[in-house]
Amino acid sequence: MATLADVAKRAGVSVGVVSRLLNGDETLRARDETKQRVRAAAAELGYTPNYAARALRKARVGVIGLAVHDASNPVYSEIIAGAQAEAAKAGYALMLSDVNALATDDEMFKRFVSGGAIDGLLLQRAGTAADSLVSKIASGQVPTVLLNDHTRGPIGSVAVDDYTAAHLAVSHLIELGHESVGLLHVDGPRSRAARRRKGWADALAAAGLDAPASRVFRGGHTADEGYRGMRELLAAPEPPTAVFAANVLAAVGALSAAHDMGVRVPDDVSLVGLHDVFVADFLQPRLTVVKLPLFELGARAVTLLLSQLNNDPARHESITAPAPVMVLRQSSTPPPSH
Amino acid sequence: MATLADVAKRAGVSVGVVSRLLNGDETLRARDETKQRVRAAAAELGYTPNYAARALRKARVGVIGLAVHDASNPVYSEIIAGAQAEAAKAGYALMLSDVNALATDDEMFKRFVSGGAIDGLLLQRAGTAADSLVSKIASGQVPTVLLNDHTRGPIGSVAVDDYTAAHLAVSHLIELGHESVGLLHVDGPRSRAARRRKGWADALAAAGLDAPASRVFRGGHTADEGYRGMRELLAAPEPPTAVFAANVLAAVGALSAAHDMGVRVPDDVSLVGLHDVFVADFLQPRLTVVKLPLFELGARAVTLLLSQLNNDPARHESITAPAPVMVLRQSSTPPPSH
DNA sequence: GTGAAAGCGCTAACAA
DNA sequence: TTGTTAGCGCTTTCAC
Numbered sequence: 076m077a078t079l080a081d082v083a084k085r086a087g088v089s090v091g092v093v094s095r096l097l098n099g100d101e102t103l104r105a106r107d108e109t110k111q112r113v114r115a116a117a118a119e120l121g122y123t124p125n126y127a128a129r130a131l132r133k134a135r136v137g138v139i140g141l142a143v144h145d146a147s148n149p150v151y152s153e154i155i156a157g158a159q160a161e162a163a164k165a166g167y168a169l170m171l172s173d174v175n176a177l178a179t180d181d182e183m184f185k186r187f188v189s190g191g192a193i194d195g196l197l198l199q200r201a202g203t204a205a206d207s208l209v210s211k212i213a214s215g216q217v218p219t220v221l222l223n224d225h226t227r228g229p230i231g232s233v234a235v236d237d238y239t240a241a242h243l244a245v246s247h248l249i250e251l252g253h254e255s256v257g258l259l260h261v262d263g264p265r266s267r268a269a270r271r272r273k274g275w276a277d278a279l280a281a282a283g284l285d286a287p288a289s290r291v292f293r294g295g296h297t298a299d300e301g302y303r304g305m306r307e308l309l310a311a312p313e314p315p316t317a318v319f320a321a322n323v324l325a326a327v328g329a330l331s332a333a334h335d336m337g338v339r340v341p342d343d344v345s346l347v348g349l350h351d352v353f354v355a356d357f358l359q360p361r362l363t364v365v366k367l368p369l370f371e372l373g374a375r376a377v378t379l380l381l382s383q384l385n386n387d388p389a390r391h392e393s394i395t396a397p398a399p400v401m402v403l404r405q406s407s408t409p410p411p412s413h
Numbered sequence: 414m415a416t417l418a419d420v421a422k423r424a425g426v427s428v429g430v431v432s433r434l435l436n437g438d439e440t441l442r443a444r445d446e447t448k449q450r451v452r453a454a455a456a457e458l459g460y461t462p463n464y465a466a467r468a469l470r471k472a473r474v475g476v477i478g479l480a481v482h483d484a485s486n487p488v489y490s491e492i493i494a495g496a497q498a499e500a501a502k503a504g505y506a507l508m509l510s511d512v513n514a515l516a517t518d519d520e521m522f523k524r525f526v527s528g529g530a531i532d533g534l535l536l537q538r539a540g541t542a543a544d545s546l547v548s549k550i551a552s553g554q555v556p557t558v559l560l561n562d563h564t565r566g567p568i569g570s571v572a573v574d575d576y577t578a579a580h581l582a583v584s585h586l587i588e589l590g591h592e593s594v595g596l597l598h599v600d601g602p603r604s605r606a607a608r609r610r611k612g613w614a615d616a617l618a619a620a621g622l623d624a625p626a627s628r629v630f631r632g633g634h635t636a637d638e639g640y641r642g643m644r645e646l647l648a649a650p651e652p653p654t655a656v657f658a659a660n661v662l663a664a665v666g667a668l669s670a671a672h673d674m675g676v677r678v679p680d681d682v683s684l685v686g687l688h689d690v691f692v693a694d695f696l697q698p699r700l701t702v703v704k705l706p707l708f709e710l711g712a713r714a715v716t717l718l719l720s721q722l723n724n725d726p727a728r729h730e731s732i733t734a735p736a737p738v739m740v741l742r743q744s745s746t747p748p749p750s751h
Numbered sequence: 752g753t754g755a756a757a758g759c760g761c762t763a764a765c766a767a
Numbered sequence: 768t769t770g771t772t773a774g775c776g777c778t779t780t781c782a783c
Contacts, residue, residue: 076529078760089770094762104768123527127468128760131775136465138508146493152485163514163521168530171509176501183501189414189461192506298695331695357636357669359697416776427754432778442752466776469759 077120086116093117097124130191138168139380140193142177142209143222144201148296149352150323150369151199154222157373158197165381167194174199178209188216195380197373200224201263218383220376225266231389233376235367237267237349240399241274241319244347244365247401248317249282252409253345256284257315259294259304259329261322271321271349290315294325301325305332309344316410317345323352323364330358330406345407360405368397415458424454431455435462468529476506477718478531480515480547481560482539486634487690488661488707489537492560495711496535503719505532512537516547526554533718535711538562539601556721558714563604569727571714573705575605575687578737579612579657582685582703585739586655587620590747591683594622595653597632597642597667599660609659609687628653632663639663643670647682654748655683661690661702668696668744683745698743706735 083090088109095103096113116122130136139162143151155171162169170193177184186192195218200206210230213219220231248256258275261268276286289311294304301320305328308314320326326348333340340346340360348355351366371394383389421428426447433441434451454460468474477500481489493509500507508531515522524530533556538544548568551557558569586594596613599606614624627649632642639658643666646652658664664686671678678684678698686693689704709732721727 076527079762080760090761091763091771092769098762100763106768109768121527123523125469125760126524126528126530127465127474128775129762130465131463131469131759131777132761132763134775146484147487147490149485149487155484159511159514163518166520168508168510168524170506172506173497176497180501182504185461186464186506189459190464191414192464298691302695327692327695331697334697353636354665354692357640357665359669359672417778418776428777429755429779430753436778438779444752447752463776466759467778469761469775470777470779472759 076125077122078125079122081120082113082116082122085120086113088113097122134191135194135384136191137166138170138193139195139197139377140170140172140187140217141197142172142174143199144174146171146173148324149354150296150350153352153369154199154373154376157370158377159373160370161374161377165377167377167381174201174206174209178206184209184212188213193217195219195384197222197376197380218380218389220380220383220389222376223267223372224264225391227391229389231379231383231391233372233379233392233394234267235369235372235394236399237270237367238274238277240349240365240367241271241321242278243274243399243401244319244349245275245278246281247363248319248345248347248407249278249284251317251345251407253315253317254284254410255290255313255315255317257290257292257308257318259292259301259308259318259320259322259325261294261296261325263296268321275319275321294320294322294329296322296324298324298328298331301328302332303328305329306336309333309336309338314344316343317407318347320346320348323348323350323355323362326362326364327354327358330362341406341408343411345410347407351402355402356404358406363404363407364402365399366402367399368394371397414463415460416463417460419458420451420454420460423458424451426451435460472529473532473722474529475504476508476531477533477535477715478508478510478525478555479535480510480512481537482512484509484511486662487692488634488688491690491707492537492711492714495708496715497711498708499712499715503715505715505719512539512544512547516544522547522550526551531555533557533722535560535714535718556718556727558718558721558727560714561605561710562602563729565729567727569717569721569729571710571717571730571732572605573707573710573732574737575608575705576612576615578687578703578705579609579659580616581612581737581739582657582687583613583616584619585701586657586683586685586745587616587622589655589683589745591653591655592622592748593628593651593653593655595628595630595646595656597630597639597646597656597658597660597663599632599634599663601634606659613657632658632660632667634660634662636662636666636669639666640670641666643667644674647671647674647676652682655745656685658684658686661686661688661693661700664700664702665692665696668700679744679746681749683748685745689740693740694742696744701742701745702740703737704740705737706732709735
C-alpha cells in the first residue's frame with residue numbers, strides 16, 4: 076500500500092503538503108502546478124489513507140456503533156438503513172452489535188465502547204437490567220444516543236410519535252364501529268410502552284369508551300409472544316371485537332393465533348399493527364397497520380450523535396414529521412354485529 | 414483513557430514489560446511479584462488497549478467486513494449470526510456493509526476495502542455486473558471469501574448443499590403423489606441457481622417424471638417477485654399441482670398470490686420453500702420448508718477467511734453436515750385427485 | 752528479568 | 768510557498 080511518504084517522494088514535495096492538499100486544507104497556499112503534480116502522484120500510486128493511522132492521530136475513528144437487540148427484526152432494519160444513510164453522508168461507517176452480547180461479553184464491551192473502536196454509540200434499549208447497565212457505562216465512555224426512547228441527562232435520545240400512532244390506530248377502529256378494543260402491549264422502556272398504551276386509552280376515552288386493564292395483554296415484540304398474547308386475549312370471558320397490536324411482529328403472531336383458534340380476521344375480530352414492514356402485505360388477510368417514520372428515526376439519531384461529538388449538549392428530539400399514517404389493508408372492518 | 418505508559422509508570426516498570434505481559438507473551442521472564450504489580454495497576458486504571466494504535470502497529474485491525482445485498486433479509490441474518498459468533502471467538506469484530514453501496518460509492522469502497530478498515534471480506538454475490546466488479550477488485554486488496562458460492566482462483570468460497578435441498582423438497586412432493594412440480598427459481602450466481610434447478614430436475618427424472626422448462630418460472634428472492642412468479646405459474650395452461658420455491662421470501666409471495674387468485678394451498682396446490690425463517694411458521698397455512706445450515710455457513714466462512722489471513726491458500730468448501738432437512742408443516746399434501 | 756528505542760502512517764504546528 | 772518535526776499508543780528487537 077502506498078503511503079503519504081511515497082506520494083510525497085514521487086511528487087517531489089514533503090508529506091505535509093500532500094496531507095494538507097489531499098484533506099482540502101483551505102489555508103494551504105500552493106502553486107497550481109504543484110497541486111497537479113501531487114494529485115497525479117497520488118492517483119498513479121492508488122493512494123488510500125490508512126485509517127488506523129489517521130484514527131490514532133486524530134483520536135477519532137470515523138465509526139459509530141449501533142447496538143440493537145435483534146438486527147434481523149425488520150422493524151430495526153429500517154432504522155438501521157436510515158442511520159446508515161446519514162452516517163455515510165458524514166463519512167462515518169456504521170458498526171452493528173448485539174446489545175446482549177455487549178452486556179454479557181465483557182471483552183466485547185471493552186473492545187467496542189472503550190478502546191476507541193467507535194466514536195459514538197446508538198443504543199436500542201429494551202428495559203432489561205442489562206440495558207440500563209450498558210447505557211450507563213457506555214455513556215461515560217462515548218457519546219450515546221438512545222433510539223426511540225426518552226431520557227434526560229448526559230445521554231441524548233430521539234423518539235417517534237408512538238402516542239399518536241396508537242391513538243390513530245384505535246381511533247380508526249372506533250370509527251369502524253368497534254366499542255371494545257383490546258391491546259397487545261409491548262414491554263420495553265417504560266416510556267415507550269406507556270406512550271402506546273396511553274394512545275390506546277385516550278382514543279377510547281375520547282369516544283366515551285372503556286379502556287380497562289382487563290383488555291390489555293402482553294404481546295411482546297416477537298411473533299411468538301404475540302401468538303401467546305392473542306390466545307390469552309381471545310380466551311378471555313368477553314373478548315374484544317378489535318385488537319391493536321403495539322408491534323408488527325406481535326400482530327403476525329396474533330393473526331396466526333386467531334386462525335388456529337378458528338377466529339376469523341377481520342370477520343370476527345379486527346386487527347391493526349404498529350410499523351409497516353414488508354411481511355404485513357403478504358399475510359392473509361393483509362395487515363392494516365400504522366406506519367411511523369423509522370428511517371428518519373435512524374437518520375436523526377446519527378445527526379444528533381454527530382452534534383454531540385462536536386460537544387453540543389445531549390438533548391432529546393421528537394420526530395413529528397412525517398406524521399404517523401394509517402396503511403389500510405384487509406385486517407380491519409366494522410364489527411360483526413354492525 | 415489510561416495508556417500503556419500510565420500503567421507502566423504506576424507499576425514502576427517499562428512499557429515493554431506491560432505490553433508483553435498483558436498480551437500473554439510466553440517468552441517474558443518476569444518475577445511473579447512484578448506481574449502482580451502490573452496487573453493491579455492495569456486494573457486500577459481501567460486500562461483498555463487502544464485499537465487504532467494496535468492496528469497501526471500490527472497492520473491488522475481485527476475486523477472482518479461482511480457485504481450482503483439486504484441485511485434485513487431473514488435468510489441473511491442467520492448467516493450473519495453465524496459469522497458473528499465465529500468472528501467473536503477469534504477476537505474479530507464484524508462490519509456490515511451493503512454490496513450495492515460498495516459498488517456504487519467509490520469513497521465508501523476505498524474506505525472499506527482499501528485503507529485497512531478491514532482485514533478480510535465476506536461477500537455475498539448476486540450475479541449482477543457490480544458484483545463481479547466488487548469481488549474482482551476486492552480480492553486484489555484483501556483476502557476474500559464468497560458466501561454460498563463457488564469459485565476457483567485466489568478467492569475462497571463456501572457453499573451449502575443447494576442441490577440436495579432442492580432434490581429433497583421435490584422428492585417429498587413426489588412421494589406425496591405429485592406428478593407435476595413447478596419451480597419458482599432464483600437468479601443469482603449461475604452455479605447457485607443452477608444447483609437448485611438441477612436438484613428439482615433430477616428428483617423428477619429419478620421418478621420418471623418430466624421436468625420441462627415450461628414449468629420453470631422466475632421467482633427471485635423477494636416476496637414481490639415470488640408473487641409475480643406464482644401468478645404467472647398459476648395462469649399457465651396446465652398449472653402444476655405442486656410448486657417448489659427456491660427461496661422462502663418468494664414462497665411467502667407465492668402463497669399470497671395463490672390466495673389472491675382463489676387457489677387454495679395446499680388443497681389445490683402444494684408449496685414448499687427453501688430456507689427456514691421464522692415467518693414460515695406464522696403464515697396460513699404454515700409453510701413446509703427445507704432447512705439448510707445457514708448459521709454454519711456463516712461460521713465456516715469466517716474460519717476459512719481467518720485461515721487465509723494466515724496465508725493459507727484460498728479454497729472452496731462445501732458444508733455437508735448438518736445435512737438439509739425437511740421441515741414438514743401444512744403447505745404440502747397429496748394432490749387433489751388422490 | 753527489565754529497560755530503551757525504533758517506527759507503524761498520519762496530522763498539525765512551526766520553520767524556513 | 769513548502770519543508771521539518773513531534774508525537775498519537777502500541778509492539779518488538781536488542782541491549783543490559
